[in-house]
Amino acid sequence: MEADVEMDVHLDVATPGYVGRLEVVEGPTGRRVRTEGERARIAAEGLVPGAQVAVVARKHGATRSQVYDWRRRLRLGELALPESREPLFAPLLVEEAPSPGLPTKPAKSAPAKFEIVIDGMVIRTAVEVEQLAQLIRAVRASR
CATH class of the missing domain: 1.10.10 (Arc Repressor Mutant, subunit A)
Known part of the structure; x- marks a missing residue:
């Protein structure tokens, strides 16, 4: 920075007498x-x-x-x-997902009709989804 002896001010530019930005308030x-x-x-x-x-x-x-x-x-x-008349936004709240180790129960639903054929044997029944899942697990475990 150099001093301008005529105006007794410091200029923050390399060229004497040149001011890059001047703001008048x-x-x-x-x-x-x-x-x-x-x-x-x-x-x-x-x-x-x-x-x-x-x-x-x-x-x-x-x-x-x-x-x-x-x-x-x-x-x-x-x-x-x-x-302000600008729209405001509500904060986003995120709930933690259930841990993968715990089984989640499906929502209760009306019984569905199923037909299961095993080695020529036919089983017709109306069961809820949760009961059907237990039945499938039991059949797989028996093999």
């Missing part, structure tokens, strides 16, 4: 006046997992210390996000 003090809602929105953006405070601050023309302060105030309830 109007007003009696030259400072931004943000509403509580704007501060809360910026703070909430800084609280998103993976967000970098420096990037959020730069994006909104604030300092990191301001964003950190607004985040703290948001957590303490001193700042509140304004109500």
Whole structure:
């Protein structure tokens, strides 16, 4: 960085007299006046997992210390996000699947009619699914 002796300012560019970006903020003090809602929105953006405070601050023309302060105030309830008309989503709740070691019982159903033929012998019956599964296991075990 070099000093411009005529203007007594430091320029962060290699070419004297050239400013890459210049932002003029109007007003009696030259400072931004943000509403509580704007501060809360910026703070909430800084609280998103993976967000970098420096990037959020730069994006909104604030300092990191301001964003950190607004985040703290948001957590303490001193700042509140304004109500939004944007749709909100309910959190997704996922239940754990039953463990594979425990057998699950099928839903009760009406008895079904089956015909089983074994070595010329015919068995006709109406059984529920659970009873049929037990019968099949018994036949397999008998072989």
